[in-house]
């Protein structure tokens with residue numbers, strides 16, 4: 001077998017068999033294939049697609065390319081949650097402590113920011129001292145002891161994805177349904193949880209921008225996981241505007257703490273409860289979504305969720321005082337209000353552009369070696385559909401310099417459309433996808 005014949009087969013739209021898939025996946029993981037041949041194959045997959053069985057085979061080969069986490073020492077059903085990536089999308093920091101406070105163990109491996117989207121690890125690292133790199137042994141012990149740990153993926157988990165993703169990023173082949181599904185699901189399967197709740201984003205800030213494509217991605221991922229014997233469910237949720245009002249690492253930690261304190265409600269809280277409820281259902285800790293949401297709400301309003309978050313921060317060597325005083329989080333030297341240029345209603349937002357704005361302020365990376373500034377970002381004071389008068393604060397920017405703030409003002413205004421006609425608030429949860437099918441909500 002050789003790469004040329006595999007590329008030719010996919011070029012002619014024929015499905016690849018298990019042997020062919022194993023050949024290029026294990027070769028990519030070991031770094032023994034030529035990048036130009038892998039890149040050609042990725043483009044052939046991007047253009048010609050893969051059927052469901054092929055996508056499952058690809059995912060399993062990627063999963064097997066590295067080590068598999070063994071979480072069997074943890075009592076109870078381990079549940080993971082994964083978002084396909086969003087802006088102001090901080091549900092993990094809210095729901096993981098709430099789910100753990102309800103007695104369901106959360107052993108979560110999270111990622112860093114990718115493209116215009118934020119990453120949970122980068123957010124947690126804005127808490128002084130917080131360690132995201134634990135040994136597998138320490139990770140499991142922490143979950144056994146306090147029911148909750150959020151760490152980075154070990155380097156040996158799905159190494160084929162690392163190699164393929166790096167190439168996809170620079171060959172315009174990220175936006176391929178089978179490549180996205182296999183990339184995400186290989187890491188989730190290797191992470192070891194028995195039940196997986198997916199949050200598949202849809203809209204202007206999502207990897208799949210139409211509802212149809214997002215539901216399809218959810219279905220493919222749910223089927224892959226179910227075929228591998230995992231309990232699977234997905235919600236397809238809005239990313240036509242940032243989920244929370246805060247965008248940026250420390251700012252998003254602040255908003256998560258505000259929600260856990262009961263100070264702030266809104267879509268971040270609503271979606272965290274909805275996803276958390278699916279996690280409780282998957283773990284068999286509730287019979288109906290309503291019962292599950294009630295239990296999570298009770299954990300929130302009693303303060304047990306915040307206490308669980310504090311326990312995790314202490315266990316991972318962070319400064320737990322941020323739970324009581326969010327001003328201890330990194331603060332940007334410059335803040336600037338962005339006034340609305342006209343009176344009207346917020347019509348729409350270019351969410352990817354907003355995510356990229358946060359990244360350009362220093363909240364994310366443009367190249368691997370970039371160092372993140374945890375303090376920068378912005379807070380939006382209006383959502384789509386809300387009214388605003390000329391001169392009122394549309395947003396507050398948090399920046400390193402005055403010059404950054406000036407440039408960011410113009411970019412933020414360009415990404416948010418205000419118009420005279422009334423506009424509807426956006427629907428938050430669009431669909432529920434299980435192995436039995438998709439239900440539009």
Ligand code: URA
Pocket residue numbers: 084085114174179180181183184207
């Ligand atoms: N997130 C991933 O991990 N992989 C993709 O391909 C897209 C989003």
Ligand code: CA
Pocket residue numbers: 083084085086111118119120
């Ligand atoms: Ca993420």
